[in-house]
Amino acid sequence: MPQGNAAAAAALLDHGGDAGDAVMARWLQSAGLQHLASPLASTAIDHRLLPNLLMQGYGAQSTEEKQRLLKLMRNLNFNGESGSEPYTPTTQSLGVAGSDGFYSPEFRGEFGAGLLDLHAMDDTELLSEHVVSEPFEPSPFMPGDTRVFEDDFDPINSKLESGEADTDASISLPMNSTRENNVAKIKVVVRKRPLNKKELAKKEDDVVTVTGNAYLTVHEPKLKVDLTAYVEKHEFCFDAVLDEHVTNDEVYRSTVEPIIPTIFERTKATCFAYGQTGSGKTYTMQPLPLRAAEDLVRQLHQPVYRDQRFKLWLSYFEIYGGKLYDLLSDRKKLCMREDGRQQVCIVGLQEFEVCDVLIVKEFIEKGSAARSTGSTGANEESSRSHAILQLAVKKHSEVKASKRNNDGNEARSGKVVGKISFIDLAGSERGADTTDNDRQTRIEGAEINKSLLALKECIRALDNDQIHIPFRGSKLTEVLRDSFVGNSKTVMISCISPGAGSCEHTLNTLRYADRVKSLSKSGNPRKDQVPNAVPQTNNKEVSSTSSFPASAGAEDFNDQRQEKTMDMGRKFVEKENSLHSSAAAAVDKQPLSYSSNYLSNGGEEKGFPSASVDRERYEVKNSHGDSTSQKMNSYSQSDTDEKVQKVSPPRRKGYKDEKSERPANWMKKDANGSDLFTTSSKQQSTGNYGTVSKDEKSERPANWMKRDANGSDLVTTSSKQSTGSYSTLSKDEKSERPANWIKRDANGSDTFTTSSKQQSTGNYNNITTGSRLNETESSPDGNVSAVLEEEEALIAAHRKEIEDTMEIVREEMKLLAEVDQPGSLIDNYVTKLSFVLSRKAASLVGLQARLARFQHRLKEQEILSRKRVPRQ
Numbered sequence: 098m099p100q101g102n103a104a105a106a107a108a109l110l111d112h113g114g115d116a117g118d119a120v121m122a123r124w125l126q127s128a129g130l131q132h133l134a135s136p137l138a139s140t141a142i143d144h145r146l147l148p149n150l151l152m153q154g155y156g157a158q159s160t161e162e163k164q165r166l167l168k169l170m171r172n173l174n175f176n177g178e179s180g181s182e183p184y185t186p187t188t189q190s191l192g193v194a195g196s197d198g199f200y201s202p203e204f205r206g207e208f209g210a211g212l213l214d215l216h217a218m219d220d221t222e223l224l225s226e227h228v229v230s231e232p233f234e235p236s237p238f239m240p241g242d243t244r245v246f247e248d249d250f251d252p253i254n255s256k257l258e259s260g261e262a263d264t265d266a267s268i269s270l271p272m273n274s275t276r277e278n279n280v281a282k283i284k285v286v287v288r289k290r291p292l293n294k295k296e297l298a299k300k301e302d303d304v305v306t307v308t309g310n311a312y313l314t315v316h317e318p319k320l321k322v323d324l325t326a327y328v329e330k331h332e333f334c335f336d337a338v339l340d341e342h343v344t345n346d347e348v349y350r351s352t353v354e355p356i357i358p359t360i361f362e363r364t365k366a367t368c369f370a371y372g373q374t375g376s377g378k379t380y381t382m383q384p385l386p387l388r389a390a391e392d393l394v395r396q397l398h399q400p401v402y403r404d405q406r407f408k409l410w411l412s413y414f415e416i417y418g419g420k421l422y423d424l425l426s427d428r429k430k431l432c433m434r435e436d437g438r439q440q441v442c443i444v445g446l447q448e449f450e451v452c453d454v455l456i457v458k459e460f461i462e463k464g465s466a467a468r469s470t471g472s473t474g475a476n477e478e479s480s481r482s483h484a485i486l487q488l489a490v491k492k493h494s495e496v497k498a499s500k501r502n503n504d505g506n507e508a509r510s511g512k513v514v515g516k517i518s519f520i521d522l523a524g525s526e527r528g529a530d531t532t533d534n535d536r537q538t539r540i541e542g543a544e545i546n547k548s549l550l551a552l553k554e555c556i557r558a559l560d561n562d563q564i565h566i567p568f569r570g571s572k573l574t575e576v577l578r579d580s581f582v583g584n585s586k587t588v589m590i591s592c593i594s595p596g597a598g599s600c601e602h603t604l605n606t607l608r609y610a611d612r613v614k615s616l617s618k619s620g621n622p623r624k625d626q627v628p629n630a631v632p633q634t635n636n637k638e639v640s641s642t643s644s645f646p647a648s649a650g651a652e653d654f655n656d657q658r659q660e661k662t663m664d665m666g667r668k669f670v671e672k673e674n675s676l677h678s679s680a681a682a683a684v685d686k687q688p689l690s691y692s693s694n695y696l697s698n699g700g701e702e703k704g705f706p707s708a709s710v711d712r713e714r715y716e717v718k719n720s721h722g723d724s725t726s727q728k729m730n731s732y733s734q735s736d737t738d739e740k741v742q743k744v745s746p747p748r749r750k751g752y753k754d755e756k757s758e759r760p761a762n763w764m765k766k767d768a769n770g771s772d773l774f775t776t777s778s779k780q781q782s783t784g785n786y787g788t789v790s791k792d793e794k795s796e797r798p799a800n801w802m803k804r805d806a807n808g809s810d811l812v813t814t815s816s817k818q819s820t821g822s823y824s825t826l827s828k829d830e831k832s833e834r835p836a837n838w839i840k841r842d843a844n845g846s847d848t849f850t851t852s853s854k855q856q857s858t859g860n861y862n863n864i865t866t867g868s869r870l871n872e873t874e875s876s877p878d879g880n881v882s883a884v885l886e887e888e889e890a891l892i893a894a895h896r897k898e899i900e901d902t903m904e905i906v907r908e909e910m911k912l913l914a915e916v917d918q919p920g921s922l923i924d925n926y927v928t929k930l931s932f933v934l935s936r937k938a939a940s941l942v943g944l945q946a947r948l949a950r951f952q953h954r955l956k957e958q959e960i961l962s963r964k965r966v967p968r969q
């Protein structure tokens with residue numbers, strides 16, 4: 098660099114003047130590129146050209162301008178590399194950010210949130226700042242040798258190894274296995290709130306009666322066909338039932354308090370509230386962390402923990418529309434990453450040390466105020482998100498003051514001993530909140546729905562000690578991943594509204610709770626309780642109608658039930674291994690919203706063998722007040738028939754609808770484990786996989802795809818499709834097939850794309866291979882989640898396209914600079930320019946295609962959701 102420029106650069110460092118886009122504009126103008134204006138130009142220059150530009154008198158003429166230009170370029174980190182590496186910011190770039198103010202407000206102000214801020218705006222910034230993964234306790238399911246980590250984690254071992262003799266390790270962390278065993282792995286508690294003002298004003302009846310501390314009855318008002326009113330009784334039994342007089346303190350004592358000591362014993366506990374909007378979830382959940390923090394802090398003050406530098410940390414975030422936001426940091430968007438050990442880190446999440454309980458209150462208030470809420474008919478301040486407050490006990494090793502990470506987030510330096518997550522779920526019926534709503538609200542609802550389903554699945558898998566925990570089912574379960582493995586404890590508080598107007602939702606909530614409990618291996622609700630807590634009359638009725646011997650007491654019943662449940666656990670695993678069963682499971686995983694689109698009018702739940710795996714329940718129905726039946730759904734219809742004399746109304750009334758919605762062309766696995774779609778002829782033409790236009794039909798037969806042993810896609814057809822014959826598509830053929838043909842996405846999944854004609858019918862557009870086939874994709878939620886995924890992909894692609902463009906522009910600038918050099922070869926210039934322009938065009942066309950696909954998908958989703966949810 099010439100002396101003058103070097104001097105200018107030096108002067109600039111001191112000067113600290115603002116970089117003006119006027120300078121940039123002039124500079125671009127002189128290069129004939131004024132239309133690029135400041136943002137693009139500012140990032141598209143090779144720094145090696147800088148001396149040339151300055152020397153040749155491009156742009157900045159005065160010393161001051163030159164200084165500004167140089168400063169600008171320094172700030173933009175003109176190293177010719179950063180622009181092409183969108184997701185791996187270097188420490189260098191961070192350094193720049195820190196020292197040169199890359200993200201300084203003055204630059205943001207001048208260049209807006211344009212290209213300059215690419216990295217600042219997206220997840221990368223978060224990742225780069227906080228990607229240090231927490232040293233969580235390794236999962237027992239984690240592949241590879243985790244011994245070192247465990248040893249590292251284990252305070253006892255680490256103490257011994259490090260030769261620290263100041264504390265007796267065996268005393269320091271008493272592993273009280275008896276105590277741990279005494280705390281149930283899953284506890285399901287129901288809380289009934291009092292009638293609220295609105296319900297009282299409407300003179301609504303209280304239809305929920307609580308008997309003892311574990312039983313409740315819902316008296317459902319019904320009408321006979323001849324319009325005579327009658328009451329149907331539904332009885333439930335849980336680990337605890339708390340009536341409307343129970344205080345929040347008592348709720349704490351019966352739910353969270355017993356878990357607190359286990360937090361110091363490496364337990365990851367989860368306490369969540371489930372229930373319809375306005376049922377009291379927030380009211381119930383909000384005080385719990387406060388009380389828990391009190392107890393945790395008290396424990397931490399014990400010398401044994403204090404000496405080991407145990408500390409309590411709090412974080413509070415929400416999951417809204419499948420995205421994470423920090424409620425204690427201005428709703429900053431967070432991203433979730435898995436580290437090499439498959440441990441989940443929420444990148445950028447702020448954690449605050451809790452030394453004093455009062456601060457917890459403040460945090461709760463602050464976080465709750467930041468939470469996404471909206472108004473519903475049932476609740477003026479209805480939660481539209483899942484809020485997760487975590488209290489983590491961490492052990493901090495002694496760090497020399499000089500070495501201490503001085504970033505104000507010491508939390509990261511500690512190792513998690515145990516933690517408890519409090520989750521205030523969004524209203525359970527929000528999935529049904531789709532009528533007359535905009536796309537955002539519908540997606541919101543479907544997201545909620547999906548996560549509630551996934552949560553239930555995880556809890557079930559967890560309690561069945563399944564190896565495969567389906568935590569990838571939703572963001573919620575992914576976030577809670579480490580709470581689903583190892584030592585975990587779950588408390589579910591089902592909140593119910595007592596009013597007659599909420600009866601259906603109340604029943605749905607109770608059924609969800611019942612299913613969570615009853616499907617678990619330890620789901621033996623009242624084995625340890627006095628059986629005659631059940632009203633005598635019902636006991637009798639149960640005995641007389643159930644398949645169990647009349648003499649069998651509740652204990653026997655429970656024994657059998659438990660046996661059955663364990664068997665169920667086994668079967669569930671088997672089921673997981675079979676694709677067919679997996680498909681059946683998808684049926685089982687119907688939305689919890691019980692919205693009208695999932696409900697038929699009281700149709701009986703017919704046997705669907707694999708799906709009925711989890712139908713066991715203990716719901717006593719006393720229809721018309723004169724007969725009671727008990728349903729013990731089993732694995733097969735025959736089993737059910739044998740044991741059920743009178744079938745109570747379906748838990749999910751939607752079965753009929755679901756069945757009719759589900760195409761017969763369900764996926765099966767053939768003998769070779771290939772994915773095989775079967776279809777009936779009728780559904781070929783009307784099938785949910787999309788109707789086939791005439792042209793397409795003539796071009797290809799009834800098109801079901803099968804993967805043969807070589808991994809090729811086979812097209813199979815039923816006999817009625819006379820034109821159909823097996824044909825194997827070669828790779829080339831595949832590229833020729835019509836638009837609405839199966840496509841393999843980046844993950845190797847097969848995706849059906851449909852033509853516009855097919856949009857309105859394509860319920861099952863995405864078909865993913867693998868054992869979890871269509872669990873979400875075949876459901877309405879699956880469709881929405883596909884939209885969300887595509888949305889993310891589109892945004893990522895857009896970002897990538899901009900970065901590519903920047904790279905290309907950089908090359909163009911270089912070309913221009915070169916061609917202006919004396920003696921430059923024009924041929925060279927032309928060839929290179931042609932190449933660069935082709936790349937530019939390809940990049941743009943790719944993005945346009947993706948955009949069009951997404952628009953198409955949005956329309957499709959819109960049509961589908963309108964079709965599914967009849968206006969009320």
Ligand SMILES: Nc1ncnc2c1ncn2[C@@H]1O[C@H](COP(=O)(O)OP(=O)(O)OP(=O)(O)O)[C@@H](O)[C@H]1O
Nearest residue numbers: 290373374375376377378379380476479480523524
């Ligand atoms: N057990 C209770 N005792 C007295 N009032 C209650 C109780 N439970 C809830 N409430 C009141 O009912 C109203 C709704 O409760 P809350 O906001 O907790 O419902 P929610 O289930 O969280 O609703 P959403 O899902 O819409 O957020 C609040 O005004 C709350 O104070």
